[in-house]
Amino acid sequence: MRWIPFVLAAAVVPVFLGPGQLTVYVLLGLSAMAVVGLSLLMGYAGQVSLGQASFTAIGAYTAGLLAVHDVPPLLGLVVAPVAAALAAVVVGVPILRLRGHQLAFATLALQLILLSVLGDADWAGGAIGLQGLPYLSVFGFELNEDLHYAYLVLLGVVLTAVVASSLVRSRAGRGLRALATAPVAAEASGVPVGAYRLLVFAVSAAFAGLAGGIYAFFVGYLAPGSFPVLLSIEYVVMAVVGGLGSIAGAILGATLITLLVQALTSLATQPGMPGYAPGVLSYAVYAVLLIVIVLFVPRGVVPTLSRRFRRETSPGRPAPVDPAPARARPGAGR
Amino acid sequence: MTALLEVRGLTRRFGGIHALRDVGLDVREGETHAVIGPNGAGKSTLFKLIGGQLAATAGTITYAGRRIDHLAPHRRARRGIAIAFQDAPVFHGMTVAENAMVGAHAVTSAGPLSAVLRLPRHRRDEQVIRTAAAHALRRVALHELADQSAESLPLGRQRALQVARALCGRPRLLLLDEPASGLRGPERTALAALIEDLRGEGMSILLVEHDVAFVARLADRVTVLDLGAVLATGTYQQIRSDPAVIAAYLGGHA
Numbered sequence: 279m280r281w282i283p284f285v286l287a288a289a290v291v292p293v294f295l296g297p298g299q300l301t302v303y304v305l306l307g308l309s310a311m312a313v314v315g316l317s318l319l320m321g322y323a324g325q326v327s328l329g330q331a332s333f334t335a336i337g338a339y340t341a342g343l344l345a346v347h348d349v350p351p352l353l354g355l356v357v358a359p360v361a362a363a364l365a366a367v368v369v370g371v372p373i374l375r376l377r378g379h380q381l382a383f384a385t386l387a388l389q390l391i392l393l394s395v396l397g398d399a400d401w402a403g404g405a406i407g408l409q410g411l412p413y414l415s416v417f418g419f420e421l422n423e424d425l426h427y428a429y430l431v432l433l434g435v436v437l438t439a440v441v442a443s444s445l446v447r448s449r450a451g452r453g454l455r456a457l458a459t460a461p462v463a464a465e466a467s468g469v470p471v472g473a474y475r476l477l478v479f480a481v482s483a484a485f486a487g488l489a490g491g492i493y494a495f496f497v498g499y500l501a502p503g504s505f506p507v508l509l510s511i512e513y514v515v516m517a518v519v520g521g522l523g524s525i526a527g528a529i530l531g532a533t534l535i536t537l538l539v540q541a542l543t544s545l546a547t548q549p550g551m552p553g554y555a556p557g558v559l560s561y562a563v564y565a566v567l568l569i570v571i572v573l574f575v576p577r578g579v580v581p582t583l584s585r586r587f588r589r590e591t592s593p594g595r596p597a598p599v600d601p602a603p604a605r606a607r608p609g610a611g612r
Numbered sequence: 613m614t615a616l617l618e619v620r621g622l623t624r625r626f627g628g629i630h631a632l633r634d635v636g637l638d639v640r641e642g643e644t645h646a647v648i649g650p651n652g653a654g655k656s657t658l659f660k661l662i663g664g665q666l667a668a669t670a671g672t673i674t675y676a677g678r679r680i681d682h683l684a685p686h687r688r689a690r691r692g693i694a695i696a697f698q699d700a701p702v703f704h705g706m707t708v709a710e711n712a713m714v715g716a717h718a719v720t721s722a723g724p725l726s727a728v729l730r731l732p733r734h735r736r737d738e739q740v741i742r743t744a745a746a747h748a749l750r751r752v753a754l755h756e757l758a759d760q761s762a763e764s765l766p767l768g769r770q771r772a773l774q775v776a777r778a779l780c781g782r783p784r785l786l787l788l789d790e791p792a793s794g795l796r797g798p799e800r801t802a803l804a805a806l807i808e809d810l811r812g813e814g815m816s817i818l819l820v821e822h823d824v825a826f827v828a829r830l831a832d833r834v835t836v837l838d839l840g841a842v843l844a845t846g847t848y849q850q851i852r853s854d855p856a857v858i859a860a861y862l863g864g865h866a
Contacts, residue, residue: 441728448727449713449720449737456703456714463700466663467777468689468718477724523705 281526285436292428300424302540304496307431308334308489310532313516314438314525315485320514321523322446323478324458325374326382329389330486330513333362335505337487339396341494342408351414355491362487363480370479374472389507396502407501414495427496434492438485439525445481446525454478455523486513508560512539515564519571521578530580538563616641616785616816617662622671624657631657633840635671639785644807644817646827649837650860655820656698658837659789662818663695664688675785689718694783696774698790698820702762709758711773712745715780719744741780748776751806768799775806786810788819792826804830836860 292303316330337358344354373384397405413422414430421427445451453469454477465471494500512535520531539560546555575582615638622635632654639645647655660666662673664685673681680688694715703711722737749755752772757765762773771794778786788807792800807830811817821827827834828848836843836857844854851857 444728444730445724448724448734449717449722449741450724450727452706452710452714453717455706455710459704460701462665462685463695463697463774463777464703464714465685466665466689466695466697467715468686468781469714470684470686481724 281439285432288432288435289429292425292432295428297424300428302536304424304427304431304492306532306536307428307435308493308496309513309516309536310435310529311431311438311489312486313513313520313528313532314435314442315482316513317517317520317522317524317528317531318442318446319478319482320517321521322451322454322458323475325475325479326378326514327385327479327482327510328382328507328514329385329387329392329510330482331505331507331509332385332389332392333366333483333486334490334493334509335389335392335396335502336365336483337362337490338494338500338504339402339408339490340487341491342411342500343402345411345494346408351412351495352416355414355488355495358491358494359484359487362490363484366480366483367476370476374475374479386507386510389505389510393502393505393507403501405502407499407504408494409499411494411498411500413498414492421495424496427492431492434488435529438488439529441481442485442525450474450477508557511564512560515568518578519567521581524578524580524584527578527580531578534579535567614641615639616676617818618672618674619658619662620672620674622658622661622673623669624654624661624666625669630840632661635837635840635842637835637842637845639816639818640832642811642814642816643832644811644819644830646819646821646831646834647837648821648824648827648834649843652839653837654840655837656789657840659695659787659818659820663693663787686718689781692718692782692784693787694718694778694781694785695787696771696778696789696791698793700774702765702770702773704763706762707758708754708760708762708765708773709745709749711762712748712754712776712780713741715748715777716741716744718781718783744780744782745776748779751779751809752776753802768795771795772799772803775803779810783815785816785818788817788821790820790822792821792823800826 292300295303312330312334316327319325319327340361341351341354341358344357345351369388373381373388376384396402402408413420415421421430446455453464454474456464456467457469457471457474461471516531516535517528518531519534520529521527542559542563543556546559571578617639619635619637622632623630624632635654635658647658649655657666661668664683668681672679675691675693680691703714720737720741722734726734746755749758752775754769754772754776757769762770765773771791775788775791791803795803804826807817819827819831831848833846834848834851835845836851838860843860844851844857846854
């Protein structure tokens with residue numbers, strides 16, 4: 279229950295935020311939900327997805343299309359993660375046979391295909407997308423203020439974090455973590471490797487899909503351009519910065535990157551800056567951050583900090599050997 | 613005694629090369645059976661075919677009266693076959709206890725949903741898994757290191773952890789791939805004692821081993837492989853006086 283103070287703190291914050299800042303808060307939370315899933319996928323199952331925003335898009339369009347066809351928004355929000363997970367299962371069966379960078383490229387390709395299909399699909403509004411989506415309403419209460427969505431998103435983050443952490447610490451979670459480092463031994467221990475890979479892919483997609491569903495009702499319009507490849511890359515950077523396979527890290531990574539991108543955007547949109555400045559700046563920052571993190575904090579921020587903390591507080595226990603290459607930790611004495 | 617594992621006509625080709633050629637082998641219920649042979653004799657290939665990590669080119673593998681050669685490795689594990697690999701790493705980022713707990717996968721079934729919803733079934737299985745892991749770690753004298761990270765263990769202890777993981781699945785047939793290689797004297801003695809204990813409890817064991825003295829002490833029967841084919845099968849006394857074996861393998865020692 280160590281996380282309760284953090285949740286309370288996160289619950290107090292929106293009260294003090296202005297309208298623009300509340301939007302940032304909501305988008306941050308939505309990213310955090312997707313990144314918790316991605317961190318599960320990358321950190322525990324050892325699979326890289328460069329197309330995770332596809333599932334955000336599928337969730338958002340599912341919720342949006344259902345709302346356009348007069349399905350109650352709450353039902354649409356429930357169906358959004360299910361649709362994303364189903365899509366992950368369907369594409370996962372063939373592409374999860376790939377490993378490493380091949381899988382990364384396959385997921386990237388999937389997103390490009392999805393965006394181009396959505397852009398041409400009349401039933402999804404084509405390049406213009408879906409407009410005028412209703413607000414979400416829960417049993418007669420309409421969520422029509424940013425503050426409502428801030429709390430909805432907070433609930434979503436807590437939900438994904440709780441699901442992810444109970445998954446990780448369970449029998450299935452141990453199987454997942456085992457197959458990430460030694461799939462042969464894991465399978466010989468009875469871990470159904472293929473099924474588990476598919477499971478974690480589907481769970482990560484469901485988290486992204488839920489984020490997408492909330493996004494649809496929060497923003498009120500959807501277009502293929504709302505889910506660019508850059509969003510997928512942003513998720514990866516957030517997961518890596520925070521620390522793969524760390525749920526707290528996923529949330530912290532989402533927070534750090536969102537705040538950084540906000541700061542850069544306000545810098546890039548200053549008068550006198552060229553029109554391409556925001557895009558160039560965010561790509562450059564993602565690239566630089568990835569390189570810096572991989573070189574100097576290869577485990578990510580949260581696992582590194584918690585390891586250091588544990589080492590200092592329990593001198594009696596032998597410090598575990600750090601498998602990270604020594605050259606990546608110039609400060610560490612040997 | 614009936615055979616728990618029956619291997620018949622097992623053949624595996626890599627390209628044009630026969631790694632195994634028409635191998636037949638029985639592991640009887642409760643016996644410790646060793647497979648020996650020089651490097652490249654096909655011992656590891658045989659293991660991988662029985663475990664399911666490799667598919668056979670031809671031949672059958674029958675376990676407890678049923679064909680298993682078309683089953684995926686995790687299904688063979690559920691039937692009661694556990695393997696301690698020689699070269700597989702321990703699971704990184706997990707404690708010693710968690711490593712052992714993975715082995716209990718074969719004898720439990722609580723799915724991810726029951727974990728997320730904290731169903732009674734999840735709690736029951738967790739209890740079973742914890743007990744099995746604690747018991748298995750005690751048998752290989754790793755219980756005091758249960759909360760350490762597995763990759764921080766010295767290599768010999770990591771090998772012991774592989775055995776503990778395999779035992780966690782309460783196997784009927786335990787496959788040990790060169791369990792004594794790289795172990796120092798006391799570790800080797802402890803391993804031999806453990807294998808004798810397991811045999812005493814009725815577990816069937818198939819053991820690939822380089823160390824002839826180790827095999828002589830432990831094995832009820834020995835199968836000698838050479839160039840992918842069975843050269844001889846019998847008690848250690850029988851095979852050590854077999855002329856073909858002497859010529860191919862034991863050489864001057866016999």
